[in-house]
Each structure stands twice: as structure tokens, then as C-alpha cells.
Amino acid sequence: MGRSPCCDKVGLKKGPWTPEEDQKLLAYIEEHGHGSWRALPAKAGLQRCGKSCRLRWTNYLRPDIKRGKFSLQEEQTIIQLHALLGNRWSAIATHLPKRTDNEIKNYWNTHLKKRLAKMGIDPVTHKPKSDALLSTDGQSKNAANLSHMAQWESARLEAEARLVRESKLRSNSLQHQLNPPGYAPSASASASTSASAAQLVNKTAWNSGWSKSSEGNTGVLNSTGLGVAGDLESPTSTLTFSENAPPIMSTGLGVSSMPMIEFVGTTSGSSDTGIIKEEGEQDWKGLGSSSNLPEYKEGMENSLSFTSSLHDMTISMEEGWTPESLRPNNGHVNVGNVMDEGFTNLLLNDSMDRSLSDSGKESDENSGGSGDGSDYYEDNKNYWNSILNLVNSSPSDSPMF
DNA sequence: AAATCACGCAACCGCGGGGTC
DNA sequence: AGACCCCGCGGTTGCGTGATT
Numbered sequence: 001m002g003r004s005p006c007c008d009k010v011g012l013k014k015g016p017w018t019p020e021e022d023q024k025l026l027a028y029i030e031e032h033g034h035g036s037w038r039a040l041p042a043k044a045g046l047q048r049c050g051k052s053c054r055l056r057w058t059n060y061l062r063p064d065i066k067r068g069k070f071s072l073q074e075e076q077t078i079i080q081l082h083a084l085l086g087n088r089w090s091a092i093a094t095h096l097p098k099r100t101d102n103e104i105k106n107y108w109n110t111h112l113k114k115r116l117a118k119m120g121i122d123p124v125t126h127k128p129k130s131d132a133l134l135s136t137d138g139q140s141k142n143a144a145n146l147s148h149m150a151q152w153e154s155a156r157l158e159a160e161a162r163l164v165r166e167s168k169l170r171s172n173s174l175q176h177q178l179n180p181p182g183y184a185p186s187a188s189a190s191a192s193t194s195a196s197a198a199q200l201v202n203k204t205a206w207n208s209g210w211s212k213s214s215e216g217n218t219g220v221l222n223s224t225g226l227g228v229a230g231d232l233e234s235p236t237s238t239l240t241f242s243e244n245a246p247p248i249m250s251t252g253l254g255v256s257s258m259p260m261i262e263f264v265g266t267t268s269g270s271s272d273t274g275i276i277k278e279e280g281e282q283d284w285k286g287l288g289s290s291s292n293l294p295e296y297k298e299g300m301e302n303s304l305s306f307t308s309s310l311h312d313m314t315i316s317m318e319e320g321w322t323p324e325s326l327r328p329n330n331g332h333v334n335v336g337n338v339m340d341e342g343f344t345n346l347l348l349n350d351s352m353d354r355s356l357s358d359s360g361k362e363s364d365e366n367s368g369g370s371g372d373g374s375d376y377y378e379d380n381k382n383y384w385n386s387i388l389n390l391v392n393s394s395p396s397d398s399p400m401f
Numbered sequence: 402a403a404a405t406c407a408c409g410c411a412a413c414c415g416c417g418g419g420g421t422c
Numbered sequence: 423a424g425a426c427c428c429c430g431c432g433g434t435t436g437c438g439t440g441a442t443t
Binding site: 015016036037038050051054058087088089090101102105109 | 427428429430431432433436437438
């Protein structure tokens with residue numbers, strides 16, 4: 001038999017939401033939460049299908065959504081995670097404070113993709129188009145390996161996101177109890193909610209779901225949090241958790257064509273790419289200060305400070321890329337000469353050229369395109385540092401936490 | 402000032418996965 | 423075991439708005 005429609009479309013409204021509808025939906029969810037989206041519209045007095053309500057809530061009405069222009073930090077995050085994860089918007093969204101997957105997807109399609117293409121970079125592979133055309137077998141293999149790695153990472157991120165949502169649901173319930181009936185979503189409210197949610201999640205997720213999966217593996221668990229450490233291991237996983245501390249990411253990632261890269265986690269969760277850290281937008285001042293991101297700062301100070309220790313890992317790309325080959329004890333990870341252009345930095349510098357009046361010095365330092373070997377090395381190191389820092393810091397930095 | 406074009410974003414659509422009965 | 427339900431995700435569409443001619 002055929003698939004049933006998501007809802008009875010007869011008599012249901014479509015198209016843009018009116019303020020009245022928004023109000024009804026908000027009021028209902030604030031009072032009852034959203035147990036079943038399918039049943040919600042009738043209960044809330046809305047002539048919409050549940051799917052439409054869910055979309056409206058998750059993409060627009062949710063109090064913990066930041067709207068407006070993307071900061072350069074966010075652009076960087078999107079580009080780097082897209083290089084790693086592809087069009088896994090929901091996974092990418094878990095790393096971007098208060099941004100929805102839909103918003104990120106739109107931003108990518110309307111801004112970033114075009115900018116990459118304009119610079120001669122394939123938005124799909126994140127490699128210069130000429131490189132893609134001239135790709136050798138080895139490079140193809142490396143690309144395939146990277147793709148494989150991305151799949152694992154994606155799975156990991158999705159699992160994380162799922163846990164986050166569950167935990168957040170719990171935190172929201174708690175928050176709801178704490179909020180007076182007249183609670184109205186606002187920037188400040190959402191920030192505090194986020195902060196408390198982050199703290200709560202530290203306790204709930206790590207003490208419940210994650211700790212479950214760490215049974216018999218005290219303090220160390222697979223970051224999928226699904227208790228499948230033995231079955232599914234992320235290439236960048238094997239997070240170390242302690243009771244009150246966030247996970248310590250233990251990842252080393254080397255590139256075959258260059259010396260072993262040492263990844264040093266930063267507590268800021270931002271990249272240490274050395275990319276220009278100034279911009280008209282204050283929220284791009286680096287997350288270390290996080291003047292506009294109190295939830296970050298608070299999270300860091302209260303419970304989210306962490307360090308990244310190095311566990312060398314070796315994966316022979318010649319033998320293929322398997323979960324088994326990624327076990328930390330194996331030594332080093334050789335990812336091959338992938339992402340061997342500092343194009344993300346170039347891209348970001350380009351975008352900063354748009355917004356910075358005086359950035360020549362640092363742009364020169366970071367463009368890396370025509371530098372000598374050490375520049376080249378630095379670019380690669382920075383690039384992967386950025387990505388891994390983003391990934392590594394996901395549980396603590398993510399707004400979802 | 403009007404028409405046209407380009408762009409950005411909110412919302413929709415269809416599919417797939419996981420859970421339940 | 424499989425039919426069904428529900429939800430989430432990624433791709434796509436269509437409308438509103440600002441820019442250009």
C-alpha cells in the first residue's frame with residue numbers, strides 16, 4: 001500500500017504564517033510542549049498540518065534561534081564543516097550557535113557556494129576545480145578516504161545531535177517550569193536558556209545517555225553515545241569524559257605529505273587558524289572573549305573548559321579506511337594530501353576583504369597560496385585544526401547543549 | 402515611474418529511518 | 423515479520439523585496 005500523506009491536506013492552510021498563527025503555536029508549545037506534531041494543530045486550533053507546525057517552530061519560532069547576518073566565524077565553521085560533512089546541514093547546525101539547518105542551508109546556497117565557485121573552488125569537493133580535473137588516482141583515493149571519514153564523522157555528529165535534542169527537550173521542560181507563565185522569548189531569555197541548557201545537558205546527557213554507553217569503559221566512550229563503541233567508531237572519536245568535565249577530544253591527524261600535525265585543542269572552540277580575527281561585526285572577535293556570546297563564555301567558565309590531549313593515530317590510506325584502523329592505539333592518522341589548499345582561508349580572507357577596511361597584513365599572513373613550504377604546512381595544519389577543533393568541541397560549544 | 406531582473410528566505414515536498422503494534 | 427505511524431532531513435519552490443534598466 002502506498003504511503004499515507006503526512007496530513008489530510010483538505011482544508012489545511014499553506015503558505016506564510018500569520019502572526020496570529022505564530023501566537024497560537026507559541027502559546028500552545030509553551031504550555032504543553034510538542035509531544036505529537038500530528039496532533040498539535042488541532043489542539044492548538046491551527047488549520048495547518050503538523051509538519052508545517054514543526055517546521056515553523058524549528059526554523060522560526062524556537063526561542064533559541066539567532067537570526068540575522070552570519071558572522072565570519074560562522075561562515076568559517078560552515079565552510080569547514082561542509083568540507084568535512086557535505087550537505088549534512090543538521091549535523092553542521094549542531095556546531096553553529098542558534099542557527100537552524102535550514103538557515104545554514106540557505107546561506108550556503110545563496111552566499112557561500114557562489115563565493116566558492118567564483119573563486120574557482122568546487123563547492124562540492126572544496127578543491128580547486130583545476131585540481132579536481134587533474135586529480136590523480138592517489139588523490140581520488142584520498143578524496144574517497146576523506147569521504148569515508150566524513151561519513152563516519154557525520155554519523156557521529158548526527159548521533160550527538162540526537163542526544164542533544166533529547167537532552168535539550170528535558171532541559172526545556174525544566175526551563176518551562178522555571179519560567180513564569182508570561183515568559184516571552186527574547187534574545188536575553190534565549191541566551192540564559194541556552195546557558196542553563198548547556199549546563200543541564202552536561203549533567204543529563206553525560207550522566208544518562210552517554211554514561212550508559214560508557215559502561216565498562218569508565219570515562220571513555222565513543223562519542224556516538226549509542227553504546228556502539230565497538231561497532232561504530234568515528235575517525236575523530238573516542239572522547240574522554242569525566243564526571244564534571246566535558247569530553248576531551250583525543251585526536252591526532254596527520255597528512256601523509258607532511259610532517260605529523262600536532263593538534264592542540266583550544267578552549268575557545270574557535271579555530272586557531274590565524275585567520276584575521278577582526279571585523280566590523282563584534283561577534284567575530286574570537287570566541288575566547290565571546291562578548292556577544294555569553295552562553296559560550298559561561299559555558300566555558302562553568303563547566304566546559306577542556307583541553308585536547310593528543311593521541312596519535314595512524315591509518316594507512318593504502319589499506320583503506322576502516323573503523324578498526326582508526327582505533328587510537330593505532331598510532332597516526334594519515335589522511336593523505338587532501339584539502340591541500342588553503343582555500344578556505346583564502347575564501348575567508350576574501351570575505352573579510354569585503355568587510356574589513358584594513359586587513360592587508362594578516363591577509364598576507366594567511367593567504368598561504370604562494371608561501372614557502374612552511375606556509376603550506378601551516379595552512380594545512382590550520383585548516384585541519386579548525387575543522388577538528390570545531391568537531392572536537394561540539395558537545396560543549398554547540399548551542400544545542 | 403514602471404517594468405524587469407536578481408536575490409534571499411520561508412515554506413513545502415518527498416524520502417528514509419526508527420519506533421510501535 | 424511487516425505494516426503503519428511519526429519525525430527529521432535535504433532538496434526544491436515560490437514569493438517578497440531591493441536593485442537595475
